[in-house]
Amino acid sequence: xxxxISISLEVNGERVDTYVLPRTNLxxxxxxxxxxxxxxxxxxxxxxxxxxxxxxxxxxxxCLMLAVQANNASVETIEGLSDSGxxxxxxxxxxxxxxxxxxxxxxxxxxxxxxxLKQSAEPDREKIREHLSGNxxxxxxxxxxxxxxxxxxxxxxxxxS
Amino acid sequence: xxxxxxxxxRATSVKNAVELLAAHGDGxxxxxxxxxxxxxxxxxxxxxxxxxxxxxxxxLRGIVVQGDILxxxxxxxxxxxxxxxxxxxxxxxxxxxxxxxxHPAIRNRGTIGGSLAHADPASELPACMLAxxxxxxxxxxxxxxxxxxxxxxxxxxxxxxxxQELLVAVELPTAPHESTHYFHEFARRHGDYAxxxxxAQAVIRDGRFADLRLGFFAVGDxxxxxxxxxxxxxxxxxxxxxxxxxxxxxxxxxPQGDQQATPAMRRHLARxxxxxxxxxxxSRPELCxxxxx
Numbered sequence: 001x002x003x004x005i006s007i008s009l010e011v012n013g014e015r016v017d018t019y020v021l022p023r024t025n026l027x028x029x030x031x032x033x034x035x036x037x038x039x040x041x042x043x044x045x046x047x048x049x050x051x052x053x054x055x056x057x058x059x060x061x062x063c064l065m066l067a068v069q070a071n072n073a074s075v076e077t078i079e080g081l082s083d084s085g086x087x088x089x090x091x092x093x094x095x096x097x098x099x100x101x102x103x104x105x106x107x108x109x110x111x112x113x114x115x116x117l118k119q120s121a122e123p124d125r126e127k128i129r130e131h132l133s134g135n136x137x138x139x140x141x142x143x144x145x146x147x148x149x150x151x152x153x154x155x156x157x158x159x160x161s
Numbered sequence: 162x163x164x165x166x167x168x169x170x171r172a173t174s175v176k177n178a179v180e181l182l183a184a185h186g187d188g189x190x191x192x193x194x195x196x197x198x199x200x201x202x203x204x205x206x207x208x209x210x211x212x213x214x215x216x217x218x219x220x221l222r223g224i225v226v227q228g229d230i231l232x233x234x235x236x237x238x239x240x241x242x243x244x245x246x247x248x249x250x251x252x253x254x255x256x257x258x259x260x261x262x263x264h265p266a267i268r269n270r271g272t273i274g275g276s277l278a279h280a281d282p283a284s285e286l287p288a289c290m291l292a293x294x295x296x297x298x299x300x301x302x303x304x305x306x307x308x309x310x311x312x313x314x315x316x317x318x319x320x321x322x323x324x325q326e327l328l329v330a331v332e333l334p335t336a337p338h339e340s341t342h343y344f345h346e347f348a349r350r351h352g353d354y355a356x357x358x359x360x361a362q363a364v365i366r367d368g369r370f371a372d373l374r375l376g377f378f379a380v381g382d383x384x385x386x387x388x389x390x391x392x393x394x395x396x397x398x399x400x401x402x403x404x405x406x407x408x409x410x411x412x413x414x415x416p417q418g419d420q421q422a423t424p425a426m427r428r429h430l431a432r433x434x435x436x437x438x439x440x441x442x443x444s445r446p447e448l449c450x451x452x453x454x
Contacts, residue, residue: 023167069195115266
């Protein structure tokens with residue numbers, strides 16, 4: 001029974017029907033099988049947040065989910081959010097505010113930040129920090145990241161009104 | 162690291178999951194939300210032969226209030242508890258505690274049943290179960306049995322569940338109108354495992370505790386429902402009475418040392434939490450000053 005198992009899922013809007021070993025986690029699946037390498041693998045035990053993806057609309061740790069558990073699910077990776085333009089303004093704000101240096105944490109940061117902005121139109125800095133608390137950044141000291149998320153929130157509220 | 166190879170079975174019903182456990186014994190592990198099991202497997206702390214995935218058993222997910230009992234299905238996710246109006250009304254302690262359980266991406270997957278069955282002594286929910294007088298419902302080959310939370314946690318990652326039993330639900334008495342609660346934990350980063358934490362449920366009448374249940378976590382090999390609370394029930398709370406409770410608490414603690422804190426630091430922080438809890442619940446800030454903490 002350790003043999004590959006058939007799974008069907010949607011990744012960034014595209015149907016994927018394939019076979020995976022039960023031990024393959026979702027992060028390795030999207031990186032190695034689908035060559036979507038924007039999802040990063042850092043700690044592999046749920047601490048760093050670099051592997052954050054969306055499953056059925058909710059952010060999750062891709063290193064703490066088996067690919068077989070994503071059967072019948074809709075998975076969105078950073079490539080999906082980036083290509084659709086959903087987070088173009090957030091990405092621009094990260095660039096403008098120097099909210100990244102090496103960029104390793106950035107895909108996960110963007111995923112978590114967009115998740116917050118979808119739930120809360122104008123979060124204060126404390127709320128932003130709390131929502132991003134599960135994502136490590138070793139370059140920026142977080143200040144610039146919080147700045148970028150806060151300015152994106154303000155800009156979106158401005159556009160909506 | 163990556164998890165070692167294992168076989169995988171997707172349970173089709175609770176009965177099916179129990180049969181799979183019975184057939185494979187200790188070699189099998191239940192996969193619920195995976196937020197504790199997957200790290201342990203990735204770190205190769207455990208290498209199960211068979212993973213029984215119960216993730217699709219919708220019957221195990223949900224929150225129901227019937228009479229004065231709140232039943233939470235094992236597969237109910239942390240995020241569901243956080244957003245549930247029933248939990249906010251009937252078990253507000255749990256709502257407070259959940260906000261401290263890990264991070265949003267983990268709360269979206271992690272389940273109450275998984276957290277309790279994993280029984281990490283530093284996690285929040287087991288201590289809440291003690292403070293809330295929960296009953297754990299398990300199903301095995303012999304049928305269903307109910308285990309009081311105080312008998313459920315037996316050691317580090319150890320519970321009263323046998324290897325053939327599946328945790329299916331948790332039952333909590335709904336909080337009476339006059340009850341109140343306190344939750345706080347010390348952690349280096351919001352959402353990390355606590356260095357020391359306290360989940361407390363109380364009934365206060367005329368400035369005294371008519372009831373007080375104090376569930377400490379990360380102070381020993383299992384969550385601790387401290388007997389020191391009895392020194393505070395139905396007495397006038399003076400600095401002397403609080404001091405006696407703090408000494409009694411100290412005698413019950415058996416904290417481990419690790420990279421986060423020494424045993425002495427954990428003892429100190431547990432005392433700080435108890436003093437702050439009593440002072441906050443009774444709205445008496447003067448109890449928290451001076452030489453006590």
